[in-house]
Amino acid sequence: MRRFAETEDLSAVVRDALGAGCRIAGVDRLRGGSKKGVYRVRLDGGGKASVIVYRWAEDENFWPGAAVPDPANPFSSASGLEHFLTAQRTLDGLGVRVPRVLLADDSRLRFAADVAVVEDIEGGTLEALLETDPGRAAATLDDLARTLDLMARHQAPHYGKVGLLEKGGVSRGSSCEQLVLDRALRHLEEAAGRDTRIKAARSRLAERLQELAALVTPRNEYGLIHGELGPDHVLVNRDGRAVLIDIEDLMYFDVEWEHVFLSLRFHERYETLARTGLDPQRLGLYxxxxxxxxxxxxxxxxxxxxxxxxxxxxxxxxxxxxALALLP
Incomplete structure (x- = not known):
C-alpha cells in the first residue's frame, strides 16, 4: 500500500521555507507524476496563495523494477533532488524561466525522502491554455521557441547529463545515434513481449532502425535539451512566459531528439517551435x-x-x- 504525503508531513518543510507564521490550508497531490510526488500546498495568509512541494520517495515512484540509475547513461533516470537542483541552476543561469527554489532539503530528518519547496506558477500549463485561450497561448509558444533556441545554442563538445559533465565525467556509448539505436532495439524487444502486433513486425522494425542509423553522419557538438518537453511540462506565468518543469533529465544531446518529441506533442502548433538546420537523417531515426x-x-x-x-x-x-506506419 503506497503512502503519499499529507498535511502533517509537509508542514515543517513549508514553514522552514516560508517562516513559522505561515498556515497550511490544505494539500493536493497533483496528477501525472510517475517518479516523484508533486504537491500543491495551499496557504492561508503570508503573502503566497500556495507553493509546490516535490517529494522524491520510493512510494512516489511508479516504475516497477526500475534499475539503479546510471549517471553515465544519458537515458538513465535522473530523478532526484541533486539532478533537479543542477538542472534548475543551469537553466536559470542561461535565462531560461524555471520555478524558483524556496528550500531544498536532503537531510532526511523529517521523513525518508528528499524534498524541495518551489514557487507555484499560477497560470497553469501551456497544454490547458492552448485549449482555453489560444490567442494568449500563441505568445507563450513564441517565448518557448526563444527558450528552445537559447538552449540549443548553448553547446558542449560531449553529450550527457549536465551534472555528469560538470564533474568531468564521460557518458557511455560512441555517439548519440548509437545510443538511440541500442535503446530503440531494447524497447522493441520489450514491446514485442507485451503486444502481438509489435511481435509480428519485430524483424521489419529492427531492420528499419538499422537502415536509418546507417544514414547518420558523425557529430561533435551537442545542444542543451529538456528531453521530454510536452505542453504539460510547460507552465505559464502571469507575464505569459514559458516556465519549464520536470527538468531533472536535462542533458547535452542531439537537439533533433528534442524536436522529434516536440513535434509529437505539439502537433500542428510545432511549426512555431521548429528550428532550421536539423539533420533529416537523425530526425528519421529518432x-x-x-x-x-x-x-x-x-x-x-x-x-x-x-x-x-x-x-x-x-x-x-x-x-x-x-510506429508501424513508419515502416516502408
Whole structure:
C-alpha cells in the first residue's frame, strides 16, 4: 500500500521555507507524476496563495523494477533532488524561466525522502491554455521557441547529463545515434513481449532502425535539451512566459531528439517551435525510436500500479500504430 504525503508531513518543510507564521490550508497531490510526488500546498495568509512541494520517495515512484540509475547513461533516470537542483541552476543561469527554489532539503530528518519547496506558477500549463485561450497561448509558444533556441545554442563538445559533465565525467556509448539505436532495439524487444502486433513486425522494425542509423553522419557538438518537453511540462506565468518543469533529465544531446518529441506533442502548433538546420537523417531515426519508446514505456508502467491506466494505454496504442506506419 503506497503512502503519499499529507498535511502533517509537509508542514515543517513549508514553514522552514516560508517562516513559522505561515498556515497550511490544505494539500493536493497533483496528477501525472510517475517518479516523484508533486504537491500543491495551499496557504492561508503570508503573502503566497500556495507553493509546490516535490517529494522524491520510493512510494512516489511508479516504475516497477526500475534499475539503479546510471549517471553515465544519458537515458538513465535522473530523478532526484541533486539532478533537479543542477538542472534548475543551469537553466536559470542561461535565462531560461524555471520555478524558483524556496528550500531544498536532503537531510532526511523529517521523513525518508528528499524534498524541495518551489514557487507555484499560477497560470497553469501551456497544454490547458492552448485549449482555453489560444490567442494568449500563441505568445507563450513564441517565448518557448526563444527558450528552445537559447538552449540549443548553448553547446558542449560531449553529450550527457549536465551534472555528469560538470564533474568531468564521460557518458557511455560512441555517439548519440548509437545510443538511440541500442535503446530503440531494447524497447522493441520489450514491446514485442507485451503486444502481438509489435511481435509480428519485430524483424521489419529492427531492420528499419538499422537502415536509418546507417544514414547518420558523425557529430561533435551537442545542444542543451529538456528531453521530454510536452505542453504539460510547460507552465505559464502571469507575464505569459514559458516556465519549464520536470527538468531533472536535462542533458547535452542531439537537439533533433528534442524536436522529434516536440513535434509529437505539439502537433500542428510545432511549426512555431521548429528550428532550421536539423539533420533529416537523425530526425528519421529518432522518430521511429521515439515511437517505440512511447510504446514500451507506458506498457512497462502498466506492469505496476500506476493510477491513470487508461491514459497510459492510450499513449501506448497511439504510438504503436504510428510506429508501424513508419515502416516502408
Amino acid at each position: 522518430a521511429l525510436a521515439m515511437r517505440l519508446s512511447l510504446v514500451a514505456g507506458p506498457l512497462c508502467l502498466l506492469d505496476g500500479d500506476f493510477p491513470d491506466r487508461e491514459a497510459m494505454r492510450g499513449i501506448a496504442e497511439h504510438n504503436l500504430r504510428e
